[in-house]
């Protein structure tokens with residue numbers, strides 16, 4: 001009935017997550033509230049890991065893309081499940097460090113890492129820096145030198161595949177702020193230059209072709225392009241590449257229109273493609289890295305709101321306003337992201353009419369979803385928005401000085417606040433009159 005296996009309805013006709021009554025959770029912790037089903041998040045981690053073991057002999061590593069959901073607790077969860085992590089900022093890196101995440105399993109991304117961020121990464125002993133450009137390469141070399149170390153790196157490559165939607169395009173990707181391009185020789189040149197730098201060790205190549213991708217072909221195509229490049233690097237520079245990192249981007253089910261493949265199928269097909277291309281090119285199958293974010297965290301999370309004003313504008317539409325909005329979920333306003341919602345206290349009710357779920361921010365665009373079919377929604381109802389585990393808390397803001405909601409993690413019968421609700425005191429913490 002719902003888009004995630006962990007959601008159900010109990011005898012009170014309340015929505016449950018894991019085995020927890022969401023109406024009770026809303027009462028106990030207040031709304032808006034992020035609820036994370038830790039069991040499902042762990043299960044998602046395991047599906048990736050087991051697939052990589054099964055279809056690639058475990059010769060690789062799954063990284064959780066921290067940007068999807070970065071907290072000390074979730075860092076611990078992913079570590080316990082045997083995953084590494086990727087980070088894209090000093091803040092994400094620091095969070096993992098404070099959670100005692102093993103730094104050798106961290107890959108540091110970003111198209112404009114600052115001097116301070118690179119220095120922090122090197123000081124903390126980050127395993128790999130994914131270098132974006134030549135300016136950054138020089139910085140990494142210089143800072144590594146001052147710390148007397150040789151930094152292991154990968155280069156971020158633009159593989160010429162753009163797969164942000166259901167389709168993918170094979171050209172035009174040169175226009176991206178991330179990485180170095182293949183077709184104009186930039187990628188080869190930067191490797192050649194890096195070989196002259198004493199404090200740099202090139203371990204691998206990386207690409208990331210987009211997000212919420214359902215087809216497996218763009219990933220296989222990217223693997224093909226990257227293995228070609230690995231083979232070119234050997235032929236032209238005698239450089240042996242050990243790691244192939246194919247990024248993240250596997251799609252998830254936000255609404256009934258979405259039809260993602262099981263994680264194991266993505267990994268199986270891509271692993272098989274990598275093995276076949278490696279054989280064809282006569283190179284050793286590389287250590288294979290994936291960086292799923294959304295597909296690990298999104299389905300494990302929901303957001304609970306309390307319904308306030310319901311505004312029926314005759315012949316126009318019905319606005320149902322909730323006690324959160326773009327401050328805890330900016331994805332609709334950013335890119336029209338799809339979501340499904342449930343009246344948590346009347347969870348099996350049939351949809352009867354379209355409603356628009358609006359937030360409380362001072363912005364007309366502050367909507368969670370427009371014109372979705374829902375049962376009757378009344379003042380005081382608990383509204384659950386589904387699949388908000390990724391890119392919600394991590395994208396939340398204090399717009400309108402709205403405190404960010406807490407995250408409660410449920411695991412078996414246990415529940416635990418893993419991020420506290422912000423207070424008004426937190427909001428003014430850094431203000432100076």
Ligand SMILES: *Cc1c(COP(=O)(O)O)cnc(C)c1O
Nearest residue numbers: 065208211248249291292293294
């Ligand atoms: C965003 C991103 C990911 C994760 O993408 P998902 O769609 O959440 O799986 C992984 N790697 C890089 C470099 C990214 O930018």
